[in-house]
Amino acid sequence: MPFTRLDEKHKRSIRKLISPDRFSDGESHCNLHARDQSFHPPCPPDAVVWPKTAEEVSQILAYANTHGIPIVGWGSGSSLEGNPIPVCGGVILDFSEMNQILDIREADFQVVVQPGLVYQDLNHALRHTGLFFPPDPGARATIGGMIANNASGTRTVYYGSTKDYVLRLKVVMANGDIVEIGGRSAKSSSGYNLNQLFIGSEGTLGIIVEATLRLTGTPEDFSAVIATFPSVESAGKAVFEIRRSGLSPAALELLGPECIELFNIQADLGLTVSPTLFIEFHGASKAYMAEMIDICRMICEENGSEQFEAGLGRQERDRLFEARHDLGEMIVRNHPGCAILVMDVAVPPSAYPEMIGFARREIAKSGLTGYVFSHAGDGNLHLNIAGETGNTDHWQVIDAMVLRIVNNALSLGGTATGEHGVGIGKRKFMEAEHGRSLELMKRIKNLFDPKGILNPGKIFPEDP
Ligand SMILES: Cc1cc2nc3c(=O)[nH]c(=O)nc-3n(C[C@H](O)[C@H](O)[C@H](O)COP(=O)(O)OP(=O)(O)OC[C@H]3O[C@@H](n4cnc5c(N)ncnc54)[C@H](O)[C@@H]3O)c2cc1C
Structure with missing residues (x-):
């Protein structure tokens, strides 16, 4: 179905639904929301809106649904696959004004947040509670964007990805209905798990306006290791053996020698240029971690590790992981x-x-x-x-x-x-990866968003 572009009448109507200073069709605002961090070509929206409440989002969606106007959620725009690029124009909902922590429920290990909250800011606010939200994509991503992309990070191997931390969502559906799904109990066997449908749906099924997240205890202690190998394949084999041994590293990152070279040039790390594993263990006691590191050393050496440096201090470990998080930027600069x-x-x-x-x-x-x-x-x-x-x-x-x-x-x-x-970029693989279950996904999309206004042009291969 062809989508409606915003003319002056639509712009006037949408302006009336929120305060006028939170609507812009100015070129600079539209251009700032035309691209994410991927190589995909930019495409500006017709307008950008900064909602402040679920009710405002609901009214905008109801209007857009009636008139066939595309709606795309926007967190920080740090996606790497064109996920928030408004390829069919329409309205961007930028959640930077909905970035509050609504409730810290320390005794339940839970927090209730708005979607525009940046996860590093959440963890900063939690620092005195002994709790934290573990998924760490590295970029300054928002909770809404992380849920919509099911983001992971360097510590997912131990702590899991965003999907493991979402208990309850408040979602605005395409027609403007506000729906609450999930609950606050640690477990539930009640009915279909609708949370998981929205997680990873890239804003194509509904717009997230509130989330209750599970938190976990900050580890008492950590220990970091660097191990170098003669080949990427031998490092890869060591990774498999570490996993098979039952060891539970909190991070297990492999870097090709070309990445290490970049670290040395751009972050002055002075590392040996070889295929390298960055490994981190979290635990309650030094003795427990020393035992894990001994086993890890043995496995690495059995797989040809040439250098195994354990017991890195906090400063050195932070520098390594900072460089790891900056690697994408370093490659661009190079x-x-x-x-x-x-x-x-x-x-x-x-x-x-x-x-x-x-x-x-x-x-x-x-x-x-x-x-x-x-x-x-x-x-x-x-x-x-x-x-x-x-x-x-x-x-x-x-x-x-x-x-x-x-x-x-x-x-x-x-x-x-x-x-x-x-x-945008992985749509062409959907059929090969999902076979007949792609048809089920299309039916779900059609049920939730019959007019296809929510982030059109994403996920499905035949979308415009
Ligand atoms: C340097 C760098 C490193 C990265 N490393 C990782 C990594 O290690 N792991 C990883 O998983 N990702 C990584 N990413 C990708 C990116 O940070 C994540 O995908 C992140 O989840 C995007 O969050 P965002 O707030 O920027 O969302 P955006 O990019 O703004 O949006 C992401 C998607 O969510 C939708 N959306 C946004 N808000 C809402 C909402 N409220 N309701 C419904 N839909 C919404 C958008 O329409 C879009 O489809 C990296 C990115 C960069 C630039």
């Missing part, structure tokens, strides 16, 4: 005039060494520069490939390589996207 394609396939643990070997061979064959790094403990491989902007030869090579890598991940029982979401 390639002026290029766009960076970011892949995030994930495979079952046993297939991880094979997957990483396959990806590296593909890069070598392509003659382009690629960076392999990964949330290895989750079998989640990141591959960032630099291609000159406007160089069609580069982008043909990259497209073909992406296709082969994703097909390989799928043939190993994996997924095209471990954490960044489908957005």
Whole structure:
């Protein structure tokens, strides 16, 4: 169905639903909401609105639904797959004015928040409670954006991803109905788990206006390790063996030598340039962690580790993880005039060494520069490939390589996207990954949003 573009009449009507200073169709505001952090081309919305209440969101959606106007939620715009780009125009709902903590329920290990709250700000506010919200995508992401993308991070291997922390949601449906789903008990077997439908739905099923999140205890202590290996494949094998041994690292990150080189140049880390594992353990006592590190050392050495440096201090560990979080930016800075394609396939643990070997061979064959790094403990491989902007030869090579890598991940029982979401770029893999269950997803979308106004052009291959 063709969507309605906002004319002056629609703009006047939407302005009346909120205070006029929280509506803008100005070029600079629209351009600021035209792109996320991906290489996908920008596309400005017709207008941006900054809602303050669930009721305002409800009224805007009811109006948009009646008139066939696209609505796209916006957190920080830090997505890596074009997820919030308003490819069909319409209205962006920017949640930066709905960024409050509504209730800290310390005794229940829970917090009630608005969707525009940035997760680092949440953890800062919680610092005196001994509790925290573990998913950590690294960018300054909002809770709404993290729920909509089911974001993960470096500590997902131990703590889980966003989906493991959502207890209750308040959602505005496409027609403006406000619905509360889930509950505050730690467990429930009651009915369908609707929370999980909205988590990872990229704003295509409803707009999240409030969330009750589970929190967890801040660990008493931590211990960090760096281990280097002669090859990425041997490091990958060590990852598998660490997981198989029953050890529970809180982070298990693998970095190709090209990433370590970048760390040394841009963050002055002075590391040995080799395939490297960053490993972190969290625990209640030093003795417990020392035992875990001994086993980890043994496994790494059995898999050819050349250097194993344990017991890093807090400052050094923070510098390592800061550099790890900045790696995407470092790669961009290292390639002026290029766009960076970011892949995030994930495979079952046993297939991880094979997957990483396959990806590296593909890069070598392509003659382009690629960076392999990964949330290895989750079998989640990141591959960032630099291609000159406007160089069609580069982008043909990259497209073909992406296709082969994703097909390989799928043939190993994996997924095209471990954490960044489908957005625009992964739509073409949906059929191969989901087969007939994609039809069920389409029916659910149709039930929740029959006019297709919520973030059109995402997830489904045939969308505009
Ligand atoms: C340097 C860098 C590193 C990153 N590392 C990771 C990583 O390790 N792991 C990871 O998972 N991700 C990572 N990301 C990606 C990104 O940070 C996450 O996907 C994050 O969840 C996006 O949050 P956001 O607030 O920026 O949301 P946005 O990008 O603004 O939006 C994300 C999606 O949510 C929808 N949305 C936003 N708010 C709402 C709402 N209230 N209701 C319904 N839908 C809504 C949008 O329409 C869009 O589809 C990284 C990004 C960068 C730039």
